[in-house]
Amino acid sequence: MKLLQFSLLLLFSFSFAQVEEKIQFNWDSIAQLQDIKGVNGAYTGVHNDVFIIAGGANFPGTPVWDGGNKAWYNSIAVLKKNRETFEWVKGIENQLPRPLAYGASVSTPQGVLCIGGNNEDGTYNDVFLLKWNPVSERVEIEEQAPLPVPLANMQATSIGKDIYVVGGQEESGGRASKYFFRYRNDKWEELPGLPGPGRIQLSGCKSK
Template sequence: MYNKSILTGCLLLLAVMLAGCSQPPTSKPNHMITCTWNKLPDLPGMADTASLGVSAPFVGISNGMLLVAGGCNFPDKPVTEGGAKRYYSDIFALDLSDKNAQWQKAGNLPLPVAYGASVTTPEGIVCIGGNNSTDFLADVYLLSMSRSDEKAHICKLDTLPVSMDNLSATYIDHTIYVAGGNENGKPGHSFYSMKLNKNLDGNWEKLPDFPGQARLQPVLAAQQSADGVRIYLSSGFQPVSKDAYGKDVDAIVSSDMLSYHPATKSWTTETKLPPVKGQVWRTFTGGCAVAYGDSSILLMGGVNYGRFLTALNRSIYMERAEERLEFEGLERLIKEGKEYMHYPVEWYKFNTFLLQYNTFTKEWTEQGDYEQLARAGAGAVLKGDSLIIVNGELKPGIRTPQVNYAEIK
């Protein structure tokens, strides 16, 4: 789902990530875990819309309250019928300490926005970048929930050096990191950090660009490793581009993981993602990643590698078929393009597996197959041993208002 300039049918999202570490790291191997799923109240309708759910909102926890801000959907009619995407500024809060609590309106962002990134910090939820129907944004805000007036208070932080959307973010050691997405509306490779001190006057620092292809809608998480803290960047996609001679270059969907070592300010290729059974590649593009415990990362959600890559490249496949006078192939591609948005949810094969990566042993472990994870553009946050998944897309253009949580044992 390349917002604004790729196929309308690829309407997926962003990932929202939480990373933190409070215990000394260990190098123990992964243990099998189980998830017991439950539901929190559905997210209410944004503005004057019904409860349709949103994609690519800001999500985090402040003062024991789950906050969901912004996001987008198609409230008037489905995208398959020419519906227009609407962006929101609404902020909703849910008290996680009260099992009978319902969502409450807690304010509004300064602008409608989706496709940004957010991280939970001790000071509150930092909301970074994004875009709406008219603008690419570089704004950065801190949302902090007040128990006294039950409102989300907004504090403006240092603006990003460039506008960024479809990016990812993570937080560790009082530092926010952002990577991936578009820069000033074009795919980029930038990597920035900002120290978030109690005075909230930190500035963004340019770090070494990540190598290789651009990565829109990647996942990002921070965790301890054998040589100290590392930042892990995985998945994402590079849309169709032009080479130096103006010829089309196929889109790339990433199926690997890079890591950045803040101590040496260097990037390395960490590992390839293990393939899904019966398939060649796996990606978490449009999915989520959270640091878990003191030595691993949980990755979840996002699109199916093959389905998404085919959709991204269909337009240039059509051009090439026409150039070669391959009319039978062209008709097939046109037919596939028309049908792409109309398949049932199951056809898109969004990721249902919870995958664990151990940052010390470098082993991958599949930790279950859960329908609740089959979302793109959802928000994910880890609170203790509860993994909370907020909204997202069930298929291109179709959101869910559901908020699910898993008790991890």
């Protein structure tokens, strides 16, 4: 009986400790997208203290459920903090090499690494950095080594200086893949595939 009571005490103590460690998030709206309809599948990230959003897709006219046509974009927008407010930087003229969406993006010290993606013409293996130049207030685009295969609807994250890409599709409507790639020293390496079925539009995170 004493052993049971001690076990229950440990269980409750652990449970309360877990509750105390919960992190509370408060969401707030800091700015409205310049495109009133918004976009899906855009490349996003932070570099040199600005938030960059590029590309994406939406249904600008008739909604998808009414048979509307999707449009892809190559525009780039930059959100900058001005004291206590956030403002969209005006006059951003640079654009992506082509309209793109549904790739993956990772914030790095060198810039926002944009990987793969697709548009109405196909799926791509393009990889490039979006770099914010605070002096000229321009987004600079720097090409990187392309993916070994074209991919969209995958996930990417960084661990240390390495970038990892998992899952995705080589073509729109194609099968979900088990791909697992690592980007290290400007080179892509294919790692052993994901266990289980292939995956698209998956979620991922890293833990310290």
